[in-house]
Each structure stands twice: as C-alpha cells, then as structure tokens.
Amino acid sequence: MTALPEGAAVRVNVPGSSANLGPGFDAIGLALGVWDSYDVVVTGDSLVIDVTGEAADEVPRDASHLVHRCLAAGLARLGVDEPAGLHLVCRNGVPHSRGLGSSATAAVAGYAAATALVDLARGGDGDVDLDLVNQLAGEHEGHPDNSSASVYGGMTLSWSTRPPAVAPVRTVQVEVHPDVVPVVLVPDLTLSTSTARSVLPPQVPLKHAALNSARAALLVEAVSRRPELLLDATVEWLHQEQRREAYPESMRLLDGLRELGHAAVISGAGPTVLVLTTADRAAEVHALPLPQGWRSATPGIPTVGVRAVRLEG
Ligand SMILES: Nc1ncnc2c1ncn2[C@@H]1O[C@H](COP(=O)(O)OP(=O)(O)OP(=O)(O)O)[C@@H](O)[C@H]1O
Numbered sequence: 001m002t003a004l005p006e007g008a009a010v011r012v013n014v015p016g017s018s019a020n021l022g023p024g025f026d027a028i029g030l031a032l033g034v035w036d037s038y039d040v041v042v043t044g045d046s047l048v049i050d051v052t053g054e055a056a057d058e059v060p061r062d063a064s065h066l067v068h069r070c071l072a073a074g075l076a077r078l079g080v081d082e083p084a085g086l087h088l089v090c091r092n093g094v095p096h097s098r099g100l101g102s103s104a105t106a107a108v109a110g111y112a113a114a115t116a117l118v119d120l121a122r123g124g125d126g127d128v129d130l131d132l133v134n135q136l137a138g139e140h141e142g143h144p145d146n147s148s149a150s151v152y153g154g155m156t157l158s159w160s161t162r163p164p165a166v167a168p169v170r171t172v173q174v175e176v177h178p179d180v181v182p183v184v185l186v187p188d189l190t191l192s193t194s195t196a197r198s199v200l201p202p203q204v205p206l207k208h209a210a211l212n213s214a215r216a217a218l219l220v221e222a223v224s225r226r227p228e229l230l231l232d233a234t235v236e237w238l239h240q241e242q243r244r245e246a247y248p249e250s251m252r253l254l255d256g257l258r259e260l261g262h263a264a265v266i267s268g269a270g271p272t273v274l275v276l277t278t279a280d281r282a283a284e285v286h287a288l289p290l291p292q293g294w295r296s297a298t299p300g301i302p303t304v305g306v307r308a309v310r311l312e313g
C-alpha cells in the first residue's frame with residue numbers, strides 16, 4: 001500500500017473535445033484547444049475546492065465534485081488510501097453542458113491526477129498512466145468518445161473488446177489532414193447529456209445502421225486524407241434527427257450550413273454545432289450570421305491530451 005505524502009502536488013492540464021463528428025456516435029472524438037487546468041495538493045486535513053472560470057457558481061465544493069470523485073476512485077483502483085486532506089484548485093475553461101465534453105474532461109483530470117500522484121509517491125516524476133485513465137474515464141462516462149480524445153489528443157477512434165461493456169477500451173488515433181479546421185458555434189443555452197440520451201430510441205432500423213456504417217468509415221478517410229469528402233462523410237442516422245426537438249436552434253443552424261456545403265454536425269450531445277471546414281473556408285463560416293446568444297471560435301486540435309506536471313511545494 002502506497003500512501004500519498006503531505007505536500008505532494010501536481011498540475012493537470014486537459015483539453016475538451018467534440019464527440020461523434022456525425023456518424024461516429026459514441027466512438028469518435030476530436031480534442032479541441034479549450035482547456036481545464038487543475039492543481040491538486042495533498043494536505044493534512046479536510047477537502048478544500050476552489051473554482052474559477054466556466055460554471056464556477058454551479059459546481060459543488062464538497063466530495064461530490066466530479067474531479068474529486070474520479071480522483072478518489074482512481075486512488076482506490078490503485079490501492080491507495082485517500083489522503084486526510086486535499087486542496088483542489090480548478091480553472092475551468094471548457095463550457096459545461098454544451099457538447100464540448102466537459103464531464104469527460106473533468107473525469108480524465110481526476111483519474112490523471114490520481115495516477116500522477118501515485119507515480120510521485122512511488123518515486124517517479126508524476127507521469128500520467130494514459131491507458132489506465134482511458135479505461136477508467138471511458139467506463140465512468142459510459143462511452144469513451146470524449147474521454148479518449150481528452151486523454152490522447154487529436155482525433156480518436158475507440159471501441160470495446162468486450163461489448164456491450166464499455167471496457168476494456170481500445171483507442172487508436174486517426175491522423176487529421178493539416179487542412180482540416182474545426183469551427184465551433186457555441187450557444188449560451190445548455191443541454192445535459194443525460195437529457196439528450198434519454199430521447200434516443202433503443203433500436204435503429206438495420207437499413208439506417210448500414211447507411212451509418214458507410215459514412216463512419218468514410219469519415220476516417222475524409223478527415224485524414226480527403227477533406228473534400230467531409231460533407232458526405234458527416235451524414236449520420238443515429239442521433240441528430242432523433243434529438244432535433246432537444247436542440248431546434250442548433251439543427252436549424254446545421255441545416256443552413258450544410259445547404260451551403262459546410263460539413264456541420266452537432267458536437268457531442270449538443271447544443272454546440274461543430275463545422276469541420278478547411279483553412280480556405282473557415283472565414284466564410286465565421287462570417288455567417290448567428291442567432292442571438294451564439295458565438296464562434298476556432299479552438300484548434302491539440303495533438304497531445306492530458307498532461308501532469310509536478311508542483312514544488
Ligand atoms: N470541470 C468540472 N468540474 C466539476 N463538474 C463538472 C466539470 N465539468 C463538468 N462537470 C459536471 O458535468 C456536467 C456536464 O456534463 P454533461 O455530460 O451533461 O455535458 P458535457 O460533458 O459538457 O457535454 P457532452 O458530453 O455532450 O460533450 C456539469 O453539469 C457538471 O455537473
């Protein structure tokens with residue numbers, strides 16, 4: 001049994017992500033250059049949580065905080081007792097409940113902090129065990145699309161070797177063509193993933209599954225080698241139409257963009273719209289008028305995911 005020494009401290013930086021990219025429902029993720037940052041310090045007594053940034057007024061400050069819950073679960077998985085006290089400083093950059101993977105980002109941060117602190121306690125440099133974090137965060141989320149992108153960066157394709165169980169999770173990175181530019185259109189309004197998942201039917205017609213399979217396969221080719229195929233490659237049959245009533249404004253925006261030839265999809269469970277455009281057309285997307293309360297951004301695609309650095313006490 002390893003104990004975490006008082007004073008041990010790490011800073012964990014982790015990117016948000018977009019899931020699905022159209023036909024890759026629950027399987028494909030894309031890391032986005034919008035970041036959460038967490039300092040985790042082992043102290044002598046009590047749990048103290050400070051939060052600034054996105055949703056700072058909404059998240060709990062007690063043991064039910066998502067990052068703390070995953071940190072504690074990660075320590076338990078590694079056979080390490082939770083220390084008597086922890087100071088968690090959260091700088092939230094990923095908007096919550098918009099389809100940018102905030103919950104996966106927080107879960108990845110918690111599990112990553114656990115592996116980094118245990119590595120420190122065992123004499124290491126505070127490295128994150130990426131593959132373990134990918135397992136634990138994927139299981140926590142119930143689908144690994146967002147979490148794998150936050151763990152490894154870039155575009156990720158994840159599957160289970162024991163379906164329908166989520167784990168063991170396997171993940172490969174898909175090379176993204178240098179011309180591909182993600183633009184996100186983010187509204188003020190929120191939609192929780194659990195609400196968005198509750199409206200999905202438990203079964204889909206075989207015909208739709210077959211159509212979706214072709215586009216999911218095409219998506220990998222389009223993103224990595226032939227961006228000119230992105231419009232066709234981002235058509236899907238499993239979730240967006242089914243959720244239209246949950247995010248009607250997003251779907252109107254998506255329909256308009258696609259009519260103009262832009263590869264627009266719903267980001268994750270929405271309501272953010274992701275446009276997979278190319279460098280020469282990104283300005284065109286930004287110039288389109290947005291409904292009130294929406295903003296556009298070009299976050300970029302980080303090629304690395306979660307990282308921890310040791311903080312000196
Ligand atoms: N940084 C964070 N700190 C604490 N709790 C968080 C954090 N980020 C997300 N959460 C929790 O997760 C909830 C949002 O999760 P939800 O799955 O609904 O949306 P999302 O992950 O942002 O979107 P999507 O999964 O569609 O990309 C928040 O309401 C909050 O309870």
Ligand SMILES: N[C@@H](CCO)C(=O)O
Nearest residue numbers: 019025026193268269
């Ligand atoms: N694949 C998930 C992503 C959001 O967590 C969904 O669309 O429900």
